[in-house]
Amino acid sequence: MTIGTPTRTGTDNGTGTGVGTRTPRPGARIRAARRTACAAALLLAVSAVPTSAVAATAEPSHVEGQLPSGATYLMDVPANWNGTVLLYSHGYTQAGTPNPAQNGPDTATKALLLAEGYALIGSSYASTGWAVTDAVPDQLATLSVFDDRFGAARRTLAWGRSYGGLVTTAIAERHADRIDGSLSLCGLVHGGVANWNNTLDPVFALKTLLAPDSDVPLTGLADQAAATSAADALVTVVDSAQSTAEGRARIALAAALHNIPVWNQPTQTRPAADDWEAQQVNQYDAVKGLLKVAAFNRRQEAEVRAGGNMSWNTGVDYAKLLGQSSVSKKVRELYKKAGLSLKADLATLDRAPRISADPDAVAWMSGTSSFTGELTKPQFSVHTIGDALVPVQTESALRRAVTAAGSGSLLRQANVDNAGHCTFSPAEQLAALHTLEERVTTGRWRGTDAESLNSLAAEADSTTPARYVPYRPTPYLRPYDLAHPADGR
Structure with a gap:
């Protein structure tokens, strides 16, 4: 068997940079x-x-x-x-x-x-x-x-x-x-536990900073109808927040806690390295996608399998997480532009009631869907x-x-x-x-x-x-x- 096939010629298929006719490279x-x-x-x-x-x-x-x-x-x-x-x-x-x-x-x-x-x-x-x-x-x-x-x-x-x-x-x-x-x-x-913990963080930040009085449940969703209702409610909050500089900064903070990239769909324009507003608009679309796809409906299904909530944010230092995020600089710049205190919002996250996991659900998710690294x-x-x-x-x-x-x-x-x-x-x-x-x-x-x-x-x-x-x-x-x-x- 030959690894690879003979070189062919072609044109861009419209999905990205065309490869076209190629000449042999030095190696x-x-x-x-x-x-x-x-x-x-x-x-x-x-x-x-x-x-x-x-x-x-x-x-x-x-x-x-x-x-x-x-x-x-x-x-x-x-x-x-x-x-x-x-x-x-x-x-x-x-x-x-x-x-x-x-x-x-x-x-x-x-x-x-x-x-x-x-x-x-x-x-x-x-x-x-x-x-x-x-x-x-x-x-x-x-x-x-x-x-x-x-x-x-x-x-x-x-x-x-x-x-x-x-x-x-x-x-x-x-x-x-x-x-x-x-x-x-x-x-x-x-792995599964890491996935659900990291999916919890951005929705926790959105609810805490944009809808602190909301009764939208983030875990313990009764059924798919409840999950859809919770997702729709938080999407509405995010849509409203996007209309203000303060809201955009907070959406960017939530996006940073999930490491959402600033160019995340092929249909988007790739923003310049210092175009913070364009970067945030791209993240805003992805945040809504996360809410609609994974954060509620898929979570509810996974919680049923696990027998309870398999994620937590007790003991999490959100200021530390933001400092490690790949897009933390954009968050600081947008907070500065909005005249909003990032330190105060991080303190609000620290004071907010945290979410604990069900140990049995964590054990199920860990045993079925987490990895030892032993290859x-x-x-x-x-x-x-x-x-x-x-x-x-x-x-x-x-x-x-x-x-x-x-x-x-x-x-x-x-x-x-x-x-x-x-x-x-x-x-x-x-x-x-x-x-x-x-x-x-x-x-x-x-x-x-x-x-x-x-x-x-x-x-x-x-x-x-x-x-x-x-x-x-x-x-x-x-x-x-x-x-x-x-x-x-």
Whole structure:
């Protein structure tokens, strides 16, 4: 198998900076030699494996079915199957919406992978919402069905996007014997407890500073109707506050506590570094999106699974968190412009009644959805830097856990210069997969820098953007992992 496909020519597809026709970069010959060596290693590996383990099919196979759990599965195996199966874990599916099986992130990426000879498999999960306790066993069961039908793969790579990145990381930590490596794209790699703590902080600030007399519940939501009502009420408050300089400054403070980037949708204009007002307008849209999507409706569903509230802000120093935020300077500038005292507002947050967690709910979320950082197989984790829903700082939380667990040599991370959640091009996703597969094949990480990844992306698909950049996220503001015992306090 060849890592990457021959370079093609193309034009901008309208999703970002066009790649177009490319000429070889200075390191192209070196990377070509690496791919040749990798292919040779794969050929030797194939010759050492019984032929039944790499079942070639006369025709492409498309298989759909149902697992005993009720989840459905989907498999696509090309006639020229290269012996690698990609186990794809999809993102969060809202209750009451269609929940089909998925075996890839998008049609274009799947087509490229099938053309390269990969087998693609994945399930729907037996339930929607915060479904990790269904998702992990359903994904492993799908892999077993594949093995029974097509023969054991020579190599299995688990990958997933968004919530599927959490599912993939859970598989990587707890079922490493079933896979050879893992790839998380825009994943919730900070884990469940950290996610819900960090989601609580901005809504706590909004309610405390903009609607202190409101009875809007932030946790303990009775049902989805109550969650929708609470979200709508706080969105109305935020909309009203946006009309004043004081309100805009306070919305910016809330956004900073979630590390919401100032460019977070591809449709937005990327603001200048000192255009505080334009930056705040972009964050305002993202704050409303957070309220409508995660802070209430998804929280309510997760609380039902956990058996109570799994997040808290008791003991949190919001002045300290703001100081660590990636967008703290903008907050100070907007407060100054509004003639408002940031110190006074932070003191108001300190005095406000705090929210305690249900210990049993924390234990459930921790046991099912938090990570030890103990990797035994290589993991590659990639994020867009302009992600408001799952901020890029989650990658810092993953690195923190893996480093504490002594698994740092097995983890590599990279970042894409684009706004939005999971807004990767097909080229960028293939480059990440090829990089992971080379690490599995050779036992060494090579080419995880931005230049190498962009070259791999261009070779895989020159018609879509390649936007990897050198980038180091700031620390995650509310980390929680099982490698740090103090996080449980």
